Ligand SMILES: NC(=O)C1=CN([C@@H]2O[C@H](COP(=O)(O)OP(=O)(O)OC[C@H]3O[C@@H](n4cnc5c(N)ncnc54)[C@H](OP(=O)(O)O)[C@@H]3O)[C@@H](O)[C@H]2O)C=CC1
């Protein structure tokens with residue numbers, strides 16, 4: 001494989017995540033992208049991304065293919081473009097679609113299964129990935145170069161990907177729920193809207209940085225804020241009455257269970273697609 005700067009990248013499915021990936025990569029090398037509806041996209045075009053109407057043409061042109069369609073579209077798209085991905089690394093960002101399904105749908109390609117989040121749009125995502133079978137020299141470097149454009153990244157065992165989808169992939173939605181609630185609380189007491197938003201967002205950023213940089217457990221850091229008989233403990237007491245920690249634990253468990261359910265449905269769908277394509281050939 002060539003170094004990342006010379007790689008031609010095709011993003012199949014330039015929606016929320018595919019569009020973010022295409023925008024992040026375009027300043028550093030040639031990128032084409034596809035969508036279902038062939039409509040102009042001023043934002044992607046301004047970023048230097050060339051839009052193509054045909055997945056096969058895009059994949060055939062590229063050195064590295066990124067798959068960012070919805071999970072249900074992954075198998076049909078791979079059956080459509082498998083031949084054009086032959087001998088190439090393909091990075092799939094689809095939730096719940098296992099390396100086994102990816103590899104069975106396009107056996108000639110070499111797959112990475114990855115999960116990122118919407119902060120990829122500003123290069124602040126946390127991306128996790130697992131490589132599949134038969135990687136060639138340079139594949140890992142090329143994929144890591146791509147993930148680095150999106151933010152921090154880490155290689156993990158594939159068995160962790162469903163729960164990481166529920167935690168790091170879905171995570172921004174939980175954090176926004178918390179931030180929105182903090183803002184609403186401050187509005188209720190009368191803080192101006194903009195000040196409430198700035199205070200909530202910067203407090204979250206600072207708390208996350210301190211957690212990573214101090215190496216201390218969240219419980220220790222929380223204790224440092226909580227003055228005996230002070231202000232914070234009144235807020236914490238209300239949160240505990242609202243069983244907030246249980247609610248968040250249940251959220252991650254429920255989302256993780258849904259990822260497993262989607263994975264099972266994807267196996268059935270892959271088998272149906274395979275049978276239909278064999279019938280067409282026969
Ligand atoms: N949203 C998120 O926070 C995250 C999502 N993911 C995963 O990323 C994937 C995409 O999700 P998301 O970006 O939210 O979804 P979007 O609906 O925003 O994007 C999907 C894109 O795929 C395009 N598309 C549909 N069918 C085809 C096709 N046959 N060929 C080419 N393009 C096609 C759609 O085109 P059109 O715009 O014309 O409809 C759309 O642009 C999913 O698998 C999801 O699990 C991963 C991490 C986080």
Ligand SMILES: O=C(O)[C@@H]1CCC=N1
Nearest residue numbers: 095165166169170171
């Ligand atoms: O909700 C979803 O299915 C996708 C996967 C992670 C974030 N969004």
